[in-house]
Amino acid sequence: MGKVKVGVIGCGSIAKNRHFPEYEAHPRTEIIAVCDIVPDRANAAAQRYGARAYTDYIELLKNEEIDVISVCTPNYLHARITIAALEAGKHVLCEKPMATSLDDAEKMNEAAAKSGKTLMIGHNQRFVPSHQRAKQLIESGEVGKVYSFRTAFGHSGPETWSVDGRESWFFKKDQAVIGAMGDLGVHKADLLRYILGEEFVEVGAFVETTAKKNTDVDDSAACILRTASGIIGTLTASWSYAKEDNATIIYAEKAVLRLEDDPTYSLIIHHDDGKTDTVKLGSIQTNESEGQHDSEVISHFVKCVEDNEEPLVSGVEGLKSLKVILGAMESNATRKIIRL
Template sequence: MNKVKVGVIGCGSIAKHRHLPEYAANAQVEIVAVCDIVQARADEAAQKYGSESYSSYEELLAKSEVEALSVCTPNYLHAPISIAALNAGKHVLCEKPMATSKEEAESMIKAAKEAGKKLMIAHNQRFVPAHKKAKELIESGEVGKIYSFRTAFGHPGPEAWSADGKDSWFFQKDKAFIGAMGDLGVHKTDLIRFLLGEDIVEVVGFVETSAKQNTDVDDNAVCILKSESGVIGTLAASWSYVSKEDNSTIIYGENAILRLEEDPVHSLIVQYKNGETVKYELGGIQTNESGGQTNTQVIDHFIGSIVNNTEPPVTGEEGMKSLQVVLAALESNESKKISRV
């Protein structure tokens, strides 16, 4: 079997803890190139995974036999590097948020189409066991009509997670473009779209900087979202949950309430209208806390789409729709009005 020759551009924390180990664990993959503007970081990864090391992504795209790659850079580089890679004939897995504007996202999608290559966005929440089970229950009709939801993703902030700690690009607006809403909120806009099976059409956003010093990116956001069929709910994204990560979602339906990733043991609890409660132990969600690094399945799905020539489960179009909800929240915060997506 010919292995897919893979490269990783950006060797910070997301590459180190997710992309590289998951590629290494996939029997259909050979890691052949890594790149980071901090040469020592690239060299460390290259040594660990037996690959070539680059400090320039242009050099990697030009010289290497790479067939597919992950873009794990600061947000402002997602689109330009992904487009360059697609134009160079590589399949691309891009970290979220996929871009800093709708126009950038559209350019990425166009580049993938023109190159005839896969473009997948790394929205891992779709693959969490509790989330997949909840979608099954909703789609089967067991939950009945969905009335409302609330979803949150918060932790103490990127300082403890990012390779550069307090000096991380996450806090620099020119590189990050957006803070907690882009880092965490976009995961939840994607999850809600996935669970409901429909798009968000209206957004009210309160997007603030209140917890972190010396930064002009948001660290606290609360949004009200309305779906195509009129389901309304709230989304919170925060870097100010100082003691413990919250990655929970509650779906309020006609026949049952679904509690996702709220209980440390039972990742899905279904509370039925008739008083019955069913608790599922399905395995935990990925967290940034120690010991939480289980396989996200993102890499396996990406490689599977290449090997089997199928559409990736999170396409560029899907990534763009989830990004647009975040952009609408920013617009609403500025205008103090409801934004249409």
């Protein structure tokens, strides 16, 4: 079987630090086309990977050699480009949040179903070893009933790593639509749904713009969430943390699980008998460590395409996680608890 031919649309930081290096490292993929509205950016990527450069994604999608597309554009373009790519007969890996409205997300899933092609959303947190271990511990019943959780994802903001710095699309409401909640909060909503194996049914949130000047997108948010079985917890997302925080803590009947909360041990288990287990697993990717190790997103996506399997983070899963974030935004706007 020949190599899977890849087209990457959007040559900014997420493409540079994750998609390009992971496709390049994969033994069965070849980057043959790249696209960016900034010609220099597209040309630089094309030269680096021996690909053809485009400045119009419609033209790129006409290239029949391409098997799969990575959508690495500003949020407002995710749905439009993904649907066009699926209709062009390509498999799609779309960055998160998958869309900026539930209607758009549903249309993406409809396009995937109609085309019979794979649609995966780039929620890399599901692939982190400590997160997978926590899911196993909960599923097996080893830690007993889960009562509550707290999860955070915060760093100093996109200007420190986006290719456009402070001029980045992340700060532009018409292009980002949602700020820190779309960038970081949606990752944690997806992660908790995955680890707990339950859907959230209610959300209440305060969503603010406090740290970044000259922007009308949110940069700090605190949410309280409740699952179907009554597990309650908090989720915070922020672009105002001087030091990155990516920790999740699960409080259960027989143990407290601390995930990515310690620089040495990615999983710490405090048992109810007073014993503590410390586990070293592969560390979580941070913005400081971009490109240093495989997030497993690309390798999982390629495997699903080759074996015709449903991805761990399908478009349907992406929609459910997006629903939590949009519910949080609605809660802040209405000052009410929102039923999801």
